[in-house]
Amino acid sequence: MTGTEGLPMTVRAPGLPPRVRIHEVGPRDGLQNEKSVVPVEVKAEFIRRLAAAGLTTVEATSFVHPKWVPQLADAEQLFPMVGDLPGVRLPVLVPNDRGLDRALGLGAREIAVFASATESFAKANLNRTVDEALAMFAPVVTRAVEHGLRVRGYLSMCFGDPWEGPVPVEQVVTVCRRLIDMGCDELSLGDTIGVATAGHVRALLTALHDSGVASSRIAVHFHDTYGQALANTLAALQCGVSTVDASAGGLGGCPYAKSATGNLATEDLVWMLDGLGIETGVDLGRLTATSVWMAEQLGRPSPSRTVRALSHKE
Template identity: 85%
Template sequence: MTTAPAGLPMTVPEDGLPARVRIHEVGARDGLQNEQGVVPTEVKAEFVRRLAGAGLTTIEATSFVHPKWVPQLADAERLFPLVRDLEGVRLPVLVPNERGLDRALALGAREVAVFASATESFAKANLNRTVDEALAMFAPVVTRAVEHGLTVRGYLSMCFGDPWEGPVPVDQVVAVCRRLKDMGCDELSLGDTIGVATPGHVGRLLTALNEAGVPTDTLAVHFHDTYGQALANTLTALRHGVTTVDASAGGLGGCPYAKSATGNLATEDLVWMLHGLGIDTGVDLGRLTATSVWLAGQLGRPSPSRTVRALAGAASHKES
């Protein structure tokens, strides 16, 4: 146990947890695509640069979807060249189909992600396809990406609950995960899209995936904090050996399918917990908080992250 300097948690390690966690930062993509207005390209680029400056080494930069569907990310071709040369930073991008992959390859992307669903209802709502049809669409994308030497992540949404279908059976999620792995995805991100997961459910799914031959070191978790369970669920995942956690700086992002959804797990809240457990992230919490305060000013509203509010408030009190 170590005493913490001002503005940092006291370090009290827990046995059985990983020594290091890689944070997969999704604020620049998953966060900003949920904004009502379109954020200027240079602001997005500066956001990515500041995140990198805070020590984040995996930053999902943008999405090569059709501008009609996600106008907030219509500037992908302009944005990616502004940040692609950041040293030591992985910059994955979302590609929904082969056309999206073509656009990403043309700009030199080295990591891509596809976005699947564990439920028929969400596959229909989000992709206008059945689960089988969506996976069939992704198969050539993943195959071509692998042939080009790219790393491929498979997002799987609605892993715990669906707004139309209710609780999602564990074996249903495992079956789709196996298909994504067999397709060639290097990593799977398990999404609690509407924020209804609880620790027991998380543990059961991770155990079932391990028993089905899906290696834990190929899994990431992506929790929404609708019911305040994101950190508890993350801790459960860590206890099961997961070492990659998705999070969004300042808690940016949300889910249009859940009333009162409070968005993604805030990166600052995650870092506070991880550092308190003695887990290395490589992230400078002060610089990360300053980045989220800066972006909140650009967006014209305060950050929903509790840690950002606490640390920014403490800094303001000191200055006064």
């Protein structure tokens, strides 16, 4: 056991992965719904500071049409500003072949596609059925793999849908298998409206394991609407998952799911992992300072409890 000022005491628990890779989504998922446009120089500095804090995967931007996500209309300008960060993976979201062309043209090495486990959300988010959306992504994934890119498949509404209610586990597993068979290297299971609980998480991960999807290919993406994101993350770790999505300062939500609050705050996640003796490579002090800085740029305090607690000690 250890403990120092500004850090939790370390008490290791059995059956957990020794290291977790944090997939930082703040610059893309965290900022995409900000009403006022964040200057591209601020976005680039945000990414640099996150990398300097020890985050090795930082989702940089999205190559969607600017009409749909005006905040990320500067993707072509932003990516070259950060693309040479050493030792940092910079995945980008692409919605279609045109988005992939843009990403390839800038030298992106990792992409993500964004699917839905439910028909209602597929219609709201993509104006397509689940089958139509997967058919649209299939050639994108195939071409990305042919170019040697890593491909992540985001899957929204894995636990609950604002229109359809609880989502059956078997339904989620079916779409997950289709994304894996399509060529996705990794799946990120999204609790888009934050309704998951630990037992539901275990049930889904167990079903995925039984269907042949290894935990090494799964990431979890929890929202904290009901304060369950850390509990759900711990349940996922106990099931062997070792990649967790989080957003610095707890930034983010979902424009098509009005009840969705921010993503799991990266600082809150790191505090828990540090306390469990799980390595992340992240300097919590530098990360907290980065989120305090970003909150100042946005003109409001960070919603992260850990950011508030640590910044008030200074």
